[in-house]
Amino acid sequence: AQSVSQHNHHVILSEAASLELGCNYSYGGTVNLFWYVQYPGQHLQLLLKYFSGDPLVKGIKGFEAEFIKSKFSFNLRKPSVQWSDTAEYFCAVKNSGGYNKLIFGAGTRLAVHP
Amino acid sequence: GAGVSQSPSNKVTEKGKDVELRCDPISGHTALYWYRQSLGQGLEFLIYFQGNSAPDKSGLPSDRFSAERTGGSVSTLTIQRTQQEDSAVYLCASSRGRDRGHYEQYFGPGTRLTVT
Numbered sequence: 001a002q003s004v005s006q007h008n009h010h011v012i013l014s015e016a017a018s019l020e021l022g023c024n025y026s027y028g029g030t031v032n033l034f035w036y037v038q039y040p041g042q043h044l045q046l047l048l049k050y051f052s053g054d055p056l057v058k059g060i061k062g063f064e065a066e067f068i069k070s071k072f073s074f075n076l077r078k079p080s081v082q083w084s085d086t087a088e089y090f091c092a093v094k095n096s097g098g099y100n101k102l103i104f105g106a107g108t109r110l111a112v113h114p
Numbered sequence: 115g116a117g118v119s120q121s122p123s124n125k126v127t128e129k130g131k132d133v134e135l136r137c138d139p140i141s142g143h144t145a146l147y148w149y150r151q152s153l154g155q156g157l158e159f160l161i162y163f164q165g166n167s168a169p170d171k172s173g174l175p176s177d178r179f180s181a182e183r184t185g186g187s188v189s190t191l192t193i194q195r196t197q198q199e200d201s202a203v204y205l206c207a208s209s210r211g212r213d214r215g216h217y218e219q220y221f222g223p224g225t226r227l228t229v230t
């Protein structure tokens with residue numbers, strides 16, 4: 001069965017630090033990949049997505065992610081975090097040939113201190 | 115227009131009671147999904163609707179769980195004879211259901227279910 005692993009459950013950073021959140025998935029076929037974010041008290045919202053083409057994907061708020069097929073990874077990065085990036089981040093994968101259900105990782109809770 | 119809405123926002127029920135959770139998707143979205151998020155867990159897929167039919171029910175954890183969708187719009191998730199392990203946040207999402215628009219799922223605020 002497909003699964004998604006997020007290696008960091010809790011991350012604490014100071015403002016202006018660089019961020020990288022790990023995401024690995026298990027599925028050998030073609031996948032679509034997503035990062036969702038949930039700010040405190042808000043709905044889950046899409047941060048960025050990868051379907052095909054350039055493996056470096058840019059999303060909202062300065063976030064980017066790189067799809068490395070050989071490593072089954074889709075890590076999320078941001079060069080300089082802000083206090084407003086405090087949130088929970090979820091990586092998700094969809095089997096491109098199947099129904100549209102998303103398989104989510106357990107999430108990474110990020111706290112950014114001013 | 116309005117986003118995905120869910121009701122109630124919070125539900126406390128006694129073990130053994132039945133509960134119904136409602137989801138109103140974004141108008142025009144033909145695909146609808148239910149997920150649940152238990153404490154410390156990621157989101158777990160439950161069921162997917164395309165229109166009124168459910169081609170993927172693979173995530174429903176037991177026969178106590180059922181869902182329906184009427185008029186290609188509102189969906190209800192029913193949990194019969196609730197158990198404490200059913201306590202979770204139940205999230206609904208919808209997507210356009212056409213081409214690549216199929217893939218972007220818009221989530222509602224969730225219903226927090228507590229079974230005492």
